[in-house]
Amino acid sequence: MKSIKIILLLLVSITLTNCGDNNEEPAYPLTYENISGTYNIQSLSIYTETTTLVGIIPVTAKANGVGDTFQVDMILNTDKTYSIKGEHRIVITTSVPGVAPTTTQEIVVIDESGNYTINADNSITFSDQNADFLSGDLNVTVFTANNFSLTQEIEGTEPLTNSDFKVNLAVSFIRK
Numbered sequence: 001m002k003s004i005k006i007i008l009l010l011l012v013s014i015t016l017t018n019c020g021d022n023n024e025e026p027a028y029p030l031t032y033e034n035i036s037g038t039y040n041i042q043s044l045s046i047y048t049e050t051t052t053l054v055g056i057i058p059v060t061a062k063a064n065g066v067g068d069t070f071q072v073d074m075i076l077n078t079d080k081t082y083s084i085k086g087e088h089r090i091v092i093t094t095s096v097p098g099v100a101p102t103t104t105q106e107i108v109v110i111d112e113s114g115n116y117t118i119n120a121d122n123s124i125t126f127s128d129q130n131a132d133f134l135s136g137d138l139n140v141t142v143f144t145a146n147n148f149s150l151t152q153e154i155e156g157t158e159p160l161t162n163s164d165f166k167v168n169l170a171v172s173f174i175r176k
Contacts, residue, residue, distance in 0.1 A: 030118055030143050036078045039173035041070040041088060042147065046170075052163040065092040072110055074173055082126065083113035084134065108133075124150065138169075147174045 028034060044067030051060045072086030087109045095101040114128030119137070126134040134150075142149040149172040157164050 028144050030122060030140060032078045032080060032118060034145070035118070035143070035148065036076050038176045039074045039076070039147075040176055041067065041072045041074070042172040042174040043067070044070075044088070044090070044169075044171045046090075047168045049166045050158075050163050051165075052161060059097060061094060061096045063092055063094045065090045067091075067108075073176075076116065080115050080117065081113070082116045085111050134171075141170075142172065145175070147172060149173075 044065075046063075046065040046067075048063045048065075049060055050063075051058050053059075067088050067090045069089040070086070072084060072088055074082065074084040076082045087107055089105060090108055091103060091105050093101055093103045110133050112128050112131045112133055114126060114131065116127065117125045119125060123137045123139045125137050128135060136152065136154075138150040138152045140148060141151050149170065152167075152169040154167045154169075155165070
């Protein structure tokens, strides 16, 4: 009888210690209704690598850009249209082998509008033929009632310079 009480006490103890608060945010489905609204950019980073042949030697230049001072409004509508307008500053640090890194600053003006599509693979496709900022498929890495984050990885070749490039973009938005 004593061993049954000990086992029961042990089971109750284990059950109580395994119970805890579930403070995770509830799942918020990515739908046109849930994402529609006006947002500000919260953060922006972009990393690029470009490899070009100099004679027969491949040379890789790397650039890391971080945005700040955001004055950009992004409006996503339930009718699958969007607009993003405003400006921000980006600080870019570029490094090339054998040369000291350089840092430049630039004010970027954005004025884009077009259509967007929410895809089954948790990505959003932005369609604007003239877009410099958001274009193509971007992965949704975070989506809550108040913010969302997008990432994009692009690899390709620039035919004019015969250079290979890789671009990684990460941008997050916060609801106004």
